[in-house]
Amino acid sequence: MAIEQGIWRIDGVESAAPQRLSTAKLDDENQLEALIVQDVSIINADWLLVGRQVRTSFDKRIDLLALDANGSVIIIELKRDKTPRDVVAQAIDYASWVDALDDAQLVDCYLGFAEKHGLPESSLDVAFESKFGIPLADVTLNDSHQMVIVASELDASTERIITYLNDRHGVGINAVFFSAFIDGDKRYLSRAWMIDPQETQQITSGRGAREPWNGEFYVSFGEGERRNWEDARRYGFISAGGGSWYSNTLSMLAEGDRVWVNIPKTGYVGVGVVMGERKRLDEFLVEGKSLLEHETISDYNHLENQPDEKAEYFVPVRWVHTVPVIHACSETGFFGNQNSVCKPTTPKWRHTIGRLQQLWALE
CATH class of the missing domain: 3.10.590 (ph1033 like fold)
Structure with missing residues (x-):
């Protein structure tokens, strides 16, 4: 089911009708990636970015990598000019590589990211505790992972695939949709999730055996x-x-x-x-x-x-x-x-x- 986003301006006068803002286009999806790097709360305020354009062992690049407070790795992939099905397949392919990452590789990934972007926290330990208030030593890094597709829209078939992977196979994959709007000389960005991020967070793909939830x-x-x-x-x-x-x-x-x-x-x-x-x-x-x-x-x-x-x-x-x-x-x-x-x-x-x-x- 396609998600339509809209923004209306209300001026506080009862007699004034709400004015729907016109949609605008981002210059390109590189701009959206740069905005997320500048402020990760655009996509999720409770994530810590640890890498951008991360090179995999099969010579592909993951757009963005992040961690949550559990040490779970989030693969963020922008649709760009790929077909919807291709971007989902690519995210799953990247997940197979992320699954094998060890602590040292994630630490090195953050070090390169912090140096390139001039971040104040030069080590992952310091950045993690600053972000979440939890020592990095208290969590297990990369014990689970999830995938997030960033797009303006997805076709119905791809949405069904994402839902199926979540509901039937416990694969933590989600999609987030961004739209841009214009109001005079001001531009705005809106966001809508395909699936509640809490639900994906609960079924992140982890290592080891799984069994049905017992209801407690x-x-x-x-x-x-x-x-x-x-x-x-x-x-x-x-x-x-x-x-x-x-x-x-x-x-x-x-x-x-x-x-x-x-x-x-x-x-x-x-x-x-x-x-x-x-x-x-x-x-x-x-x-x-x-x-x-x-x-x-x-x-x-x-x-x-x-x-x-x-x-x-x-x-x-x-x-x-x-x-x-x-x-x-x-x-x-x-x-x-x-x-x-x-x-x-x-x-x-x-x-x-x-x-x-x-x-x-x-x-």
């Missing part, structure tokens, strides 16, 4: 200045924020879902049942009162009035079992992930739940 959610609860586990235990919530990459995945949860909570670098601390949808701090109530009106260990006042993309979001949870941080469960073989919420499809997840049920004497 993993939650990463990052203790720190923004949240405290004892507050979460006492008042019944999980939370995430500080960036849309962290908070958006909370929207995956619905009332009745079961969640297993892990504190990164510490261990699993609880399992519970979701009791409602995610809400901003200023909308989240505990026993009819704002969380700010309760006695808490963390001071949540500094999280008020933040813009939506940086805000802290809360999901109410009825706890089935929790333990304090000092009794967190962590063993070799347990599943871990930087996503605030995810649907694991690795055998590790089945093992983790089974082991926690034993340790916590749960049915």
Whole structure:
């Protein structure tokens, strides 16, 4: 199904009809690539660019390479003058090469990219921690990857192929469409995703065995200045924020879902049942009162009035079992992930739940 984008100017006068802006053309797709390099948020604010025109071992060039906070590699390929089917096939071909990249190759890729573009962070370790607030040593680089096709439009057949690869084979491939508009001497760029990026993020193509998702959610609860586990235990919530990459995945949860909570670098601390949808701090109530009106260990006042993309979001949870941080469960073989919420499809997840049920004497 073709995606049509439009922008209307509204001047704030009730009697004035909305004025649709005329479409414009970018000079070429090289310009779009350059814009993404200047500001990666044009395509996704939660990615870190690590390479441009990256040469593969079979003498082809990947337009752009990026990382997310999990260390997953994102292959970004602009359609340019290729047919829609050709660009999809090319992205999959590039993915076969990316799959074999080791840490040193990705580090070298970023070093060349940073030097060429005069970036302030001269090493991948520094750039990664600056971007995500997580040491690079705490993630597994290139344990998974996804592909993104950048185009103005795709034919219906190619869209069906992308949907099929996502839905039936767990191949993380997506398409993002850009359109340009003109309003007097000003030009604007709009963006629309074919598939919600959260969905692609959840099914990124990873190494190792996969199995059907068991219906239970993993939650990463990052203790720190923004949240405290004892507050979460006492008042019944999980939370995430500080960036849309962290908070958006909370929207995956619905009332009745079961969640297993892990504190990164510490261990699993609880399992519970979701009791409602995610809400901003200023909308989240505990026993009819704002969380700010309760006695808490963390001071949540500094999280008020933040813009939506940086805000802290809360999901109410009825706890089935929790333990304090000092009794967190962590063993070799347990599943871990930087996503605030995810649907694991690795055998590790089945093992983790089974082991926690034993340790916590749960049915």
